Amino acid sequence: MTLSAMRFELISFAICPYVQRSVITLRYKRIDFDLTHIDLAHPPSWFRDVSPLGKVPVLRIDGTTALFESAVINEFIDEVTEPRLMSADPVERARERAWIAHASTLLGALYRVMSATDRAGLDAAAGVLFDDIDPLERFLEPAPLFRGNAFSLADAAFAPLFLRLELMHAARPFPRWNDYPKTRAWAKALLELPAVAGSVGPSFREDLAASLRKRGSLLAAAL
Template identity: 35%
Template sequence: MPNYKLISFPLCPYVQRALIVLAEKDVPFERIDIDLANKPDWFLKLSPLGKVPVLQADDNVLFESQVIAEYLDEVTPGSLHPTDPLQKAKHRAWIEFASQTLATLWGLYTAETQEVFETKRKELLEKFARVDEQVEGRFFAGDNFHLVDGVWGTVFRYIQTFETLGDFDFYQGSEKLRTWHNAVLARQSVIDAAPSNYNDQLLAFVKKRDGYLATLVKTEIAA
């Protein structure tokens, strides 16, 4: 197996996507965290888009979290994708939908006004209602954990933190979504993909952005 190095940033949901597969597949790797506000030159030379995660496999450089996740899944025994091509394509489609949901979440927690926040919250409700129709069990496709579950885990982690700030009704009372959320967030690979003080770090970030959501963060958070 090649020598793997994952260039990372602690709060990044896309980095978590790669970390979850590395943990699920028990792949040894070295992790290098960088400061995204002050990207090192060596990183900018390596990363065509200037974004994390980047995976170095010996001298080969891979970028884009889903490319990295799929590669790691393919070169290790077993698969976190279904074998049936149609089901696999469906999982990939709902992974892309999770990426779009992450973009909406970014819009929510950086919204400067309550009005923009509400627009983003409504967009999120619509997205969760759409994915709710697809969920078939404890996990996305029943009892087995797949790549798609890990990716949605990075969405649920934000929801878990934001739910401490108010009743935003993200899942509109859906038992199915709540069960899926709980099952994914209880998975060891998903737990270990974020720092243990993730909640505080995310709230500190929200405070620093000083948008509408920051007004709901009551306590002083040490960054």
């Protein structure tokens, strides 16, 4: 299979942050791809055949091979296309993977914040989220991105989190988000990148609010 022959199709759910990681990676690398949206509540019958865990994203290659798990999909895209977005140094690469895994933990924590249906639940979930954001401020030196000026897969992994967090913060401020100037500067630099800014559709905010409203989320009304 030669690189130039590969045709990519990303199976997506419109507001999924994990899909967005791969959209960002493909856009940053200027790789053509098809984006196929499905309704996760009523997935098409073919979806179970291509997604072993029933989750998006799935990357279909040439209409046949299907890959799942956003971090794995992104590393695959990175291995087969240029410019490479992971460090050439194995130690640095391992460090990047560890922070990418932490970004997934943070997305889970943010999901619980966004889904909280009462004040006590929201405060508890926000406490967990910001306890998990704390290590970013203490251990990372984004300048302005994860790896200086070089965009990396760690940036692609964190950008969907920062997008949602900044949206929520603008609607209903989280005092602790103001305690992380380095992390927020990183978020700002990332959200300004065209590959990130264009990685969600124009109705993203409304779609997110509608999805949260369906779950009885306290924050939905603020969005």
